[in-house]
Amino acid sequence: MPTEELEHELRRAFTRAAADFRYPEQAGQRLLQRDYRPGYGRRRVVAGITSVTAAVAVALGLGLAGTFGSTPAHGTGTIQTTAFTLVEHANGTATLTINQKVLFEPSVLQSDLREDGIPAIVTTGSFCSSDPAPGGFAQVVTFETSQPSITINPAAMPAGTELSFGNFQLSQDRFQTVVGLIDTNSHACTSTPTAALTHGAGLVVGRAASPAEARS
């Protein structure tokens, strides 16, 4: 090990050399905003973190990634995956848009919904429902027919209820999501979504709701 005097001089030299480094003013901004890009066209190919996120999700066919870029303002924000987009609004509601060509990862949607204050159980290949179904579905979930989007108002959810999402594969590249309101302590799951819908409130995302589906 170098002598104490030499170590002292080394520390001084490194401190000065590090302090003398004037990085580009934009460097910190780029790093903090995750506006990553290849460094001046040099050797390294560093894609933007957002595009890397998307690429990872696409490769796996799963919705895994939160949206990057500037940090969402408190109370609002977007989670975007290949399978779904969840937009949290300032009024406490959230709009969920589902890609009907991708089978989503249930645990990811479930945890993201819970992050937005929406208790939910999410399944694939099955759908959970209560019989009788709790009332109030129409106040909790609103939708536009033929649009793969629903708007959820968690404040309207009766105590002791949660939303149920069931994702079903209809063909090789076509999926269907069924949504309903269930009693947290009393529900059952079935692999037949239409049968489940007859038990009570619910709808099939992206399809015009039948009277049974729209019933609250």
Added chain:
Amino acid sequence: MDWIRHRAWEREFDGFAAQAWEPLLRTGYLMTGDAKDAEDLVQETLLKVARRWSRVRSMDHPAAYARRILINLILHDAGRRSRQRAELWPQDSRAEAADDSAARALQQVDDLAEFRWALARLHPRQRAVLVLRYWADLPVAEVAEVLGCSEGTVTSTASRAAARLTEALAHGSPPATRTHRSASTKGNI
């Protein structure tokens, strides 16, 4: 699969990055001598940390983990180019300079460009030992952990690296700065 997928975690990562990016950038600069390379490497480091944030967030010292990633990236990158540089940076036959003369050589450096030039002449692992030990101020044990070697190796490498650094300062000749230095009054750095 690890990734930041919760907004709360994303905010945590943002807070971490706000604290970590500057020391990482300076470490990268001292290691590479190139601001653009340093920024690239810090980008890559933060990407790797972000991908593993679900695990990193629970660590006692996420910054230390990020620094280790950065150092390993630099060493890996340097390894690919080491053959090219070996011819440009021949081994110094007088690397075992006495410590007292080494300290004097450091004291006499008046141009930080010379110091960076001399630093760049070291083997990347030698440079890593000095940067971690004397800039990051890590104890020997921690340097050994970062580099995956024994404490004895860190100690001996630090001695050789310091000697070689100061030898380069005393006897080397960087193209532009040395010409200028020869006519200048030397002072402490």
